[in-house]
Amino acid sequence: MARKTGSHANITGPKVRAAALRLIAAKGFAAVSMRAIAAEVGVQAGALYRYTPDKQTLLFDLMRSHMEDLLAQAAAQDSAPLERLDQFTRQHILFHSDKVDAVFVSYMELRNLSPENFARVETLRRAYEDRLCAIIDAGKADGTFDVDDPKLATRAIIAMLAGLTTWYRDGGALELDEVARIYVRLVRGTIGVI
Amino acid sequence: MARKTGSHANITGPKVRAAALRLIAAKGFAAVSMRAIAAEVGVQAGALYRYTPDKQTLLFDLMRSHMEDLLAQAAAQDSAPLERLDQFTRQHILFHSDKVDAVFVSYMELRNLSPENFARVETLRRAYEDRLCAIIDAGKADGTFDVDDPKLATRAIIAMLAGLTTWYRDGGALELDEVARIYVRLVRGTIGVI
DNA sequence: GTCTATACGTGGATAGAC
């Protein structure tokens, strides 16, 4: 209420990030120019530098904030391993439904991060992986799951879920709930529960 | 024996493709310059255009030849569905062991193909997918497999196998045979066989 | 068959007017 200055920062900023995410998901980071992002937003290229110090930082911020959101919603639980596993699967899929671009970018553009930024994002990514691995370890320990190598199973499941972004689109043939139901079963299978 | 001209085409050509594959896998197509590829080979940039009409065609040739090799080795079989499924998994993994870069590129750089080239590669990719889907359909039909949606299961399995390229490296902690053994079991699980 | 040189476009990023 107090501010009178015609600042659009709180409008343009999000628009910049949204446009960048959309374009990078479609064409890849290296193939998207700052000019293209600016055009998508409806401003000139120079104006972008009010919202990011440079292109690299823009990519990093997109990936970091996505990974932080992902971790925040996948809170640890106290229920039985199988229940936690199912919920992990469902949460992953439902959370991602309106974030296909962010997931895709976070998966595909790791190699375009600077070494320092890569290390930071990788830490978050690994934390998410560890959360799943902990569930599998617990299920193996108490005999619910029948799995040889929890670490490999974790990677396999994450890859399977990440693969969703390569074909799932809103308004496709399958409802997201239905997809989640099917994947819960597929995931259960990988850790030997039918 | 007959040729006397100092032609290096049959040496440099493969070197160009190998260098391009390595660099594109590491940095992404758009981020790799023709100059960088030339430097990796040990020639000047202009010399590359003896071996490819342009950069786009170079990418396409890499992806097409990989997909063709993949299809050629994954010949159809006449055994029981479960046996065929296991073999599909094993062949995929073993075939890919020395082709990590090609798999990675074929999976990640689809969006950098021109529309016409994309359509061609997509046809090959889908043929490979269909081969797996046919196995799953057969297993579902004869009651060996317990799976809800063969198409989704196919995609999930392909994504799981493709995910291997994001972490498997020669000389890693696990022997490839061991990885294949574990994955055969993971894949069996997804289609309800334990 | 490879080189050097270069045409020509486009990239990221900055300066300064409004």
Next chain:
DNA sequence: GTCTATCCACGTATAGAC
């Protein structure tokens, strides 16, 4: 806060000498 104008590095691709 956004614009226009611009710097300069680097990209693809080609021409012509060797």
